[in-house]
Amino acid sequence: xxxxxxxxxxxxxxxxxxxxxxxxxxxxxxxxxxxxxxxxxxxxxxxxxxxxxxxxxxxxxxxxxxxxxxxxxxxxxxxxxxxxxxxxxxxxxxxxxxxxxxxxxxxxxxxxxxxxxxxxxxxxxxxxxxxxxxxxxxxxxxxxxxxxxxxxxxxxxxxxxxxxxxxxxxxxxxxxxxxxxxxxxxxxxxxxxxxxxxxxxxxxxxxxxxxxxxxxxxxxxxxxxxxxxxxxxxxxxxxxxxxxxxxxxxxxxxxxxxxxxxxxxxxxxxxxxxxxxxxxxxxxxxxxxxxxxxxxxxxxxxxxxxxxxxxxxxxxxxxxxxxxxxxxxxxxxxxxxxxxxxxxxxxxx
Amino acid sequence: xxxxxxxxxxxxxxxxxxxxxxxxxxxxxxxxxxxxxxxxxxxxxxxxxxxxxxxxxxxxxxxxxxxxxxxxxxxxxxxxxxxxxxxxxxxxxxxxxxxxxxxxxxxxxxxxxxxxxxxxxxxxxxxxxxxxxxxxxxxxxxxxxxxxxxxxxxxxxxxxxxxxxxxxxxxxxxxxxxxxxxxxxxxxxxxxxxxxxxxxxxxxxxxxxxxxxxxxxxxxxxxxxxxxxxxxxxxxxxxxxxxxxxxxxxxxxxxxxxxxxxxxxxxxxxxxxxxxxxxxxxxxxxxxxxxxxxxxxxxxxxxxxxxxxxxxxxxxxxxxxx
Numbered sequence: 246x247x248x249x250x251x252x253x254x255x256x257x258x259x260x261x262x263x264x265x266x267x268x269x270x271x272x273x274x275x276x277x278x279x280x281x282x283x284x285x286x287x288x289x290x291x292x293x294x295x296x297x298x299x300x301x302x303x304x305x306x307x308x309x310x311x312x313x314x315x316x317x318x319x320x321x322x323x324x325x326x327x328x329x330x331x332x333x334x335x336x337x338x339x340x341x342x343x344x345x346x347x348x349x350x351x352x353x354x355x356x357x358x359x360x361x362x363x364x365x366x367x368x369x370x371x372x373x374x375x376x377x378x379x380x381x382x383x384x385x386x387x388x389x390x391x392x393x394x395x396x397x398x399x400x401x402x403x404x405x406x407x408x409x410x411x412x413x414x415x416x417x418x419x420x421x422x423x424x425x426x427x428x429x430x431x432x433x434x435x436x437x438x439x440x441x442x443x444x445x446x447x448x449x450x451x452x453x454x455x456x457x458x459x460x461x462x463x464x465x466x467x468x469x470x471x472x473x474x475x476x477x478x479x480x481x482x483x484x485x486x487x488x489x490x491x492x493x494x495x496x497x498x499x500x501x502x503x504x505x506x507x508x509x510x511x512x513x514x515x516x517x518x519x520x521x522x523x524x525x526x527x528x529x530x531x532x533x534x535x536x537x538x539x540x541x542x543x544x545x546x547x548x549x550x551x552x553x554x555x556x557x558x559x560x561x562x563x564x565x566x567x568x569x570x571x572x573x574x575x576x577x578x579x580x581x582x583x584x585x586x587x588x589x590x591x592x593x594x
Numbered sequence: 595x596x597x598x599x600x601x602x603x604x605x606x607x608x609x610x611x612x613x614x615x616x617x618x619x620x621x622x623x624x625x626x627x628x629x630x631x632x633x634x635x636x637x638x639x640x641x642x643x644x645x646x647x648x649x650x651x652x653x654x655x656x657x658x659x660x661x662x663x664x665x666x667x668x669x670x671x672x673x674x675x676x677x678x679x680x681x682x683x684x685x686x687x688x689x690x691x692x693x694x695x696x697x698x699x700x701x702x703x704x705x706x707x708x709x710x711x712x713x714x715x716x717x718x719x720x721x722x723x724x725x726x727x728x729x730x731x732x733x734x735x736x737x738x739x740x741x742x743x744x745x746x747x748x749x750x751x752x753x754x755x756x757x758x759x760x761x762x763x764x765x766x767x768x769x770x771x772x773x774x775x776x777x778x779x780x781x782x783x784x785x786x787x788x789x790x791x792x793x794x795x796x797x798x799x800x801x802x803x804x805x806x807x808x809x810x811x812x813x814x815x816x817x818x819x820x821x822x823x824x825x826x827x828x829x830x831x832x833x834x835x836x837x838x839x840x841x842x843x844x845x846x847x848x849x850x851x852x853x854x855x856x857x858x859x860x861x862x863x864x865x866x867x868x869x870x871x872x873x874x875x876x877x878x879x880x881x882x883x884x885x886x887x888x889x890x891x892x893x894x895x896x897x898x899x900x901x902x903x904x905x906x907x908x909x910x911x912x913x914x915x916x
């Protein structure tokens with residue numbers, strides 16, 4: 246940073262022709278807190294450039310400065326007030342930095358500026374602003390212009406964000422967009438595996454896995470990979486039977502194919518394996534078995550025995566009924582739901 | 595730590611917290627709120643109305659401030675001097691609805707409002723963008739549909755296509771994401787189910803499947819999370835709960851435990867509600883906590899409409915008059 250940049254803008258020769266514009270607070274002004282002088286001055290000059298529609302190299306520089314000082318300002322406040330609240334981000338920070346980013350795009354286009362460098366600039370802001378919608382939108386605009394040759398940059402960028410927060414909704418959304426628009430599918434399944442190795446409970450990674458196997462142009466579609474995916478998922482389930490995501494993923498592999506779902510021995514046997522264990526979370530195994538039964542699965546005697554072993558209650562000749570009874574007891578917070586499931590049982594078991 | 599006093603809603607404290615927040619213009623929080631004042635005002639005012647204390651604020655002061663945020667195009671900004679965006683247009687319209695001042699919208703500008711800012715944001719595939727730059731998200735579908743419905747001009751958009759797009763964002767677990775294939779998330783689910791409810795399209799939802807996904811959000815403490823394996827947060831008392839109510843499956847969660855969770859998130863001394871017990875409070879979570887309690891029919895809280903996120907009497911007034 247050269248010494249010229251540490252001088253106030255009002256003392257820099259380059260800006261001597263610009264009259265800074267102060268904020269118009271309207272008839273009912275919010276009394277501002279004592280803004281830092283650098284922040285106030287930067288915004289006054291940014292405002293001047295914006296309203297005079299000047300799209301020059303110095304316009305670019307002042308816009309970047311505005312982004313930096315604003316993002317610093319907001320970041321501190323947002324972190325303090327609204328920690329970890331994604332929904333707040335959904336509504337509130339949606340337009341934070343919008344003005345500055347929108348304007349920057351106009352200037353970049355006018356100057357036909359190096360967009361590759363812009364990726365780096367965005368990356369530099371991303372650490373503090375990764376939950377800012379405008380930042381992601383801006384990134385998408387730049388990436389789209391750079392095209393498929395730079396798909397790897399988007400995968401790299403989102404990987405970095407996800408390494409800090411593996412469930413980051415914006416990052417996943419951007420990543421999905423990048424795959425669709427720019428490509429790079431080939432290594433995505435491996436990436437999902439990497440994340441699941443780190444945290445098998447990462448629902449976003451399971452969702453991405455499903456996204457890849459159903460949409461990748463190079464994998465042949467869901468049915469082609471079902472066998473290997475079922476093996477993968479069964480392994481995950483056996484290691485952590487309390488993992489909601491893995492059970493849901495298993496079911497999703499049989500989308501629209503009820504016959505395969507109830508006849509594939511892998512599915513019924515993973516239920517049996519889990520149910521046969523002593524001190525283990527049985528809820529998802531039970532609910533999956535219930536789904537199978539309601540879809541027409543014919544239970545073996547081992548299935549019946551494993552459920553009976555869990556049932557303190559009167560043995561019910563109808564296995565599906567019995568499963569519901571057990572579920573009402575072991576998952577009491579959802580007792581009403583399991584009671585409703587029981588009322589819907591039509592199969593005679 | 596359980597606060598033995600926190601088995602009741604400290605309504606008066608929350609009212610005071612909200613009124614003070616409006617006045618504390620030099621506070622830290624206030625500067626953040628500055629940018630999104632319109633949202634903050636909607637959260638605060640709706641909470642006051644739910645607690646039957648809307649009379650504590652000056653109608654004229656609030657409404658005149660809201661109108662200073664309206665632009666030539668008809669859209670509203672987050673605060674005076676800022677740019678318009680549909681996020682704030684919806685909040686502005688909701689605030690005017692609370693005060694029964696929708697008629698204040700200049701007729702000429704109202705037609706601009708629904709012609710330009712919102713209807714023009716609909717894309718070919720039925721989705722909605724947030725602005726002319728094109729970012730697509732089902733949140734914007736909800737905002738557009740909710741806003742136009744309150745203004746009684748849903749006919750300005752292609753409703754069938756809007757519904758089809760939302761349905762294309764439905765996942766196998768019955769939930770919805772921000773775009774097709776995106777992870778199911780309670781916030782997005784609220785937006786999609788709300789939009790489908792307002793357009794009379796709830797039959798496009800697999801209510802049993804989604805109902806189960808939603809009731810699985812309830813964790814041991816009684817609170818609700820937004821996705822599997824995430825932390826519970828009071829704001830999901832709104833997103834998840836309103837979705838359950840719209841699809842008529844709210845009896846699938848343990849309501850008493852959820853009530854307790856929300857009450858445990860109160861600051862019994864200074865008022866306000868936080869995201870989870872013992873965290874710092876803010877207006878946002880105060881609104882969602884009270885709105886959640888309203889949906890749970892907590893005594894002393896007016897009923898709120900789960901799709902419009904406004905008190906039922908306000909919505910009835912709008913929908914039942916011409």
